[in-house]
Amino acid sequence: MPIATDDPTPGCATRVDARPAVLCGLLGVAAALAVGDLVAGVLSPASSPVLAVGGQFxxxxxxxxxxxxxxTFGVYDKLALLLGMAVVLVLVAAAAGLGSRRSAAPGALVVVLLGLVAVASATAAPAFxxxxLLAPLAALVAGLAVWLGLHRLAMRRAAAAATVGGSGASSHDGPGRDDGGDDAPSVTEQPTVHRKGPVGTLxxxxxxxxxxxxxxxxxxAAAAAVGxxxxxxxGADASRAAVGALPDVPGPLADLAGADFAAQGTPTWLTPTNAFYRIDTALQVPQLTTRDYALRIHGxxxxQLRLSYDDLRSRRLVEAPITMTCVSNEVGGALISNAVFLGVPLTDLLAEVGVRPEAQQIASTSVDGFTTGTPIAAVTDGRAAMLAVAMNGEPLPVEHGFPVRMVVPGLYGFVSGCKWLTDMELTTFDEFTSYWQQRGxxxxxxxxxxxxxxxxxxxGSVLAGRTTLAGVAWAQHTGVARVEVRADGGAWQDAxxxxxxxxxTWRMWRTDVDLSPGAHRLQVRATDxxxxxxxxxxxxTIPDGATGWHTVDVTAI
Structure with missing residues (x-):
């Protein structure tokens, strides 16, 4: 009597079905990412395999x-990158599973390669x-263990299914009777022994x-959630909440009446903090607390000077409204916002350290290794350049640089807006090349x-006849003196x-134009x-900002 084994060993011909194979691949990669996130959350959040690879990308x-x-994506560029990475990982994991239906080796190789990519990316990070290295290494080990374990179970399942499909077992076990019928000698029947057969094993x-x-x-899922x-x-959010009341600094804004034409469609003059644009290279917002914060000024x-957060808060603070613009803002783009910042004047700090005559720029470094280079001439000409600690009457939001960031009116953010600032070196243009300058x-x-x-x-469409146009203009640290509009290439008219x-800060404008039924092209220009x-x-936009007149096409009906 054939006896079916309870736990069949996969043979060389065993082939895992497609769905279980894909599941093995997906869960192997998912486990790797989750464990990597968990270890990174405990030790160093920026070392998460996803963030390390995304940052290197x-x-x-x-x-x-x-x-x-x-x-294309504006302030959602990081979300788009993360979603794109997720799609790629799902496809790679699924392909690894399908390619490993007869052997675990191809999938194991994929897991190892992904792990090595994460290790290399973590090593290449500016603040490495x-x-x-611990998070990507833990991810590699966990991913490999889950992959091999699940693949072995899937192979056993496939082997059991093959056994059932090819079984030709007799309808009865044990001794039978001779074909001689009644003339055959009688045999005492033995008790039937029930054993686990192929179906039970499957x-x-x-x-x-x-x-x-x-x-x-x-x-x-649990590891990812905890990570x-x-x-x-x-601690950054809790630290921000514990900052307490801001110093009572005489504000520059007594009355904002007439500062915008929001009723006609312009933005409000003061941008709500939660609507302020954000463009930076940080896939995950750095987590700095006021307790751990330290700023070094040297070069x-x-x-040389070392300052804690309390040291900065105890100094003379100034408040100023400042419009910030991203150099990636295309003509007519939305990457511009306006806020009131509170901070320590940069001129005070530079006077305290004593800047040498040969110094030309401030090389600023973020806690995550990002760098900017700010011309010293632009922060010592009387403008409200500062190390900001507050924005719109509250401590800086974590995503906008808490505890401390640099703000310099009139300069694009990539040379002046270092967030999560921890180091300032006075240097020359020849001696230091910032992150974005290295990239052209x-x-x-x-x-x-x-x-x-x-x-x-x-x-869009507008009603024919008298039509209101409204918008915004900016010429930071020079000021807007005039805005003109025209329709269909005609004469310019003042707004x-x-x-x-x-x-x-920016300045709002509005005007009315007469539009006959049909298609029209509207343009605007400003004079400082x-x-x-x-x-x-x-x-x-590259290398130093876009130019051109903003043009919109509308139909009057």
Whole structure:
């Protein structure tokens, strides 16, 4: 009598079905990422395999592709990158599973390669430390263990299914009777012994595989959840909440009446903090606390200086409204916002350390290794350049640089807006090349005079006849003196300007034009207080900001 084994060993011809194979691949990669996130959350959030690889991808991406991503996705560029990475990982994991239906080796190789990519990416990070290797290494080990374990269970399940499908077992076991019938000698029947046959074995292996899948999925989900929780509760939010009341500094804004034409469609003069644009290279917001914060000022100075958060807060603070603009903002784009910042004047700090005559720029470094280079001349000419600790009456939001960031009116953020600032070195342009300058952007980048039509929107329809146009213009640290609009290439006409609050902030405008039924092309241009009108010739954002007149096409009906 053939006896079926309770736990069949897979043979060389065993082939895992497609769905279980894909599940093995997906859960192997998911377990790797989850364990990596968990270890990173405990030790170093930035070392998460996903963030390490994503950060390296950002660093290696060609500038034209970065510009396209920002132009396409705007402030959602990081979300788009993470979703894209997720799609790629799912496809790779599924392919690894399908390629391993007869052997675990191909999938194991994929897991190892992904792990090595994460290790290499963590090593290449600007703020790398040896502890950052632990998360990707733990991810590699966990992913490999889950992959091999699930694949073995899937192979056993496949072997049991093959046994059932090829079984030709007799309808009865044990001794029978001779074909001679009644003349055959009688045989005493033995008790039937029930053994686990092929069908029972198949059920057992299926249950084991299902339990393995459920266990791996639950473990990965739990590890990922705890890892994410640790990463976003590193103390920064609690530290920000504990800052307490801000110093009572005489504010520059007594009355904002007439500062915008929001009723006609312009933005409000003061951008709500939660609507302030955010463009940076951090896939995960750095988690700095005021307790751990320290700033070092050194380089071409007479005296080095180390400051804690409390040291900065105890100094003379100033408050100023400042419009910030991203150099990636295309003509007519939305990557511009306006807020009131509170901080320590940079001129005070530079006077204290004693800047040497040969110094030309401030090389600023973020806690995550990002760098900017700010011309010293632009922070010592009387403008409200500062190390900001508050924004719109509250401590800096974590995503906007808490505890401390640099803000310099009139310069694009990539040369002046270092967030999560921890180091300032006074140096020369020859001795230091900042993050974006290494990638082809300019060393000095004053904000260019620009204007934008907010209503009507391009591609929209308006009622024929008298139509209101409204928008915003900016010429930071020079001031907007004039805004003009025209329809269909005709004569320029002056627009009404809102109250000018500061030369370091944007200025709203509005006007009425007569439009006959049909298609029309509307354009706007601004002139600064120095008499310079914004450049008409279109140019790309790289290396130092876009130029051109904002143009919208509408249909009057």
């Amino acid at each position: 950002i660093r290696l991406t060609p500038e034209w592709l970065k510009a396209l991503a920002i132009a 430390s040896p502890v950052d 059920g057992a292996t299926r249950r084991r595989f299902l339990l393995g899948v459920v266990g791996a999925a639950a473990g990965a 994410r929780w640790l990463a976003v509760t590193g 071409l100075v007479d005296r 952007w300019a060393a000095q980048a004053p904000v260019k005079t620009q204007s934008r039509i907010d209503v009507p929107r391009s591609g 009404e300007l809102a109250r000018d609050v500061s030369i370091d 207080r120095g008499g310079d009108t914004q450049v008409a010739t279109p140019s790309l």
